[in-house]
Amino acid sequence: MIHYRDSFLNNVARQLGRSPNTSVKPERSWQFRPQDKTLTDRNQDELLTVLRDQCRLIHTELIETTSSKLSEVLEATVTLYGGGPISIWQDERFTEFGLDTLVNETWPARYVEVNEWRAERGRENIAQAERANIGITFSDITLAESGTVVLFAGGGKGRSVSLLPRNYIALVPKSTIVPRMTQAAQEISRRVQAGETISSCINFITGPSNSADIEMNLVVGVHGPVKAAYIVIEDR
């Protein structure tokens, strides 16, 4: 439902001194486009360097590994962060990156509780994520400049997994790294223009939650995770 749009927009147009325009798309001809030349000349290895340097500034641990060693590295990182309970996305990439054994056998055998986000379970998922010590998701797009992981939520990819647990680990395939938010925005806009339905919740997450509201002192971990780590994976 849309309420009172016409009278509202008529008034806006009247103030602008013309009749309302709701049908002719205004032409956007920008004189300036600094984003086109910001970090766009870097290759994937150089972007990884940018990401590595940025992670130091945002209190985020960056771990680099290969897809064959990923299982081992993830297991060690989880142990370092104090183990389960763990909340993860229901996401094919866990299988693609060879993590099935770790998730379905190794952890359960060691009494590490792992909960996969299953939409059909409804609010129970939220309760599990809230109890979780660690939330783990893949990054859909990774922004080198700001050290940001972009998550398209929906279905088995619950929004809460990256927000409610005390610690957060993002799995970052190296191929997902782009220079900056510009490239992610262009990709999302391209999908919108192509008529695709974009995720009803896109999160751009840059390190752990923080606040400077008390005497401008940076405090890490206010509402979201207290600690964050990115595991960058050399793709297969």
Add this chain to the structure above:
Amino acid sequence: MAMKIGEGKFKENVNKNIEDTFMRGAVASAQERLRTRRLDAAEELGNWEEWRSHGEEIRQHVLNNLDYYLHELAENLQKRGGHVFFAETADEANRYISEVVKANGGKKILKAKSMVTEEIGLNGVLEEEGCEVIETDLGEYILQLDEHDPPSHLVAPALHKNKEQIRDVFTQKLDYKMTSKPEELALYAREKLRQEFLSADIGITGCNFAIAESGSVGLVTNEGNAGLVSDLPKTQVVVMGMERIVPTFEEFEVLVGLLTRSAVGQKLTSYITTLSGPREEGDADGPEEFHLVIVDNGRSKILGTEFQSVLQCIRCAACINVCPVYRHIGGHSYNSIYPGPIGAVLTPLLGGYDDFKDLPYASTLCAACTDACPVKIPLHELLHKHRQVIVEREGRAPVSEKLAMKAFGLGAASNPMYAAGSKMAAAMMKPFTKNDRISNGPGPLKAWTEIREFPAPNRERFRDWFKQHEKGGGEQ
């Protein structure tokens, strides 16, 4: 609380707040940190002027085509199953939101920081309806606990409080027993608020920028509270000022980058979330019902006027962080939730000159605000314009200025009077002069010099100097 935060007169507020040495220290050091961080972030990005120009052209384009983009936004959000309400007044907005809350049987409402909901006084309305309204931004949470102390800064609302004061508030209101260490205070708030998040019925957020092409709203926080507010409650209401919109994700990205760098010197803040309507079929979190309330509340009256550029504002507070006047008088002196240079321009436009005609004078016109603005609003020129309007069209310049100008007019109008007056000036002002500045002037100068110094009349008049040098002839 609406836009106006107190009954005190501007000068009374200034007199009171200028004595508050803690507040002044806190403001000065916060300004220093925020200003330095912004400058560092701008330098690191490079081409800062080009980014500002791009931000400016995007904002100007949006304002000139606002009807098109708001129409498109509503259309696209409706396609995603969201409800859109266009509110011309604060009342209309509040009434609609109250109805949504009632229809959903909402009792507990969680909010993420939003200036426009402060402006329309939403919390008070909902509380009168018997709802519990909880602010989740740490700074706002502190203020709310402390008997609704008003915010004093757009980005860091509790900037005027020190950690001991905050500990005392926690001790009194939350039975807090630990120290005044910020980490301990923040973790305690985290535990308290986490329980509230899980049991809330309705989530209310503001909107940093809506995105027309996809019917989305974008939220920018460091704490992650906006994410939680929009994730857990069954119903979500987003309130946006009507000008806070961009055409596509591409412009969204540019403005978010300008906002986070200018506000806190970060490349991006920890959480930036775009929401496009309610959760989809097969989702287990996110709101089931989604409402967007687009608020005019006086903004359209600014469109098409000499003040239109003030609507370019992205609420980063960079102008506040460089303002020498704000530094001394603090945010509460402005009597508005919008303090500092941007507040001194915007508040009288939204709230009228009756209550706020003093604000355009709370400036030295030094232009630091204009230089800091990431979307190039000519703030000091707009302040000057306000003064022109107040004097010329409204005929209500401050009394002291009127008297002084009248006297100057009389004196300057006749040749002998001017000659005598300017000759006498230096001698007459001598008792009030210190290092060539008058800081405690007599008569009509008193009000002026109470808040700023006046250059002392030169002992040598320009005319005498000129005569002298003319006689000397050819002296290099």
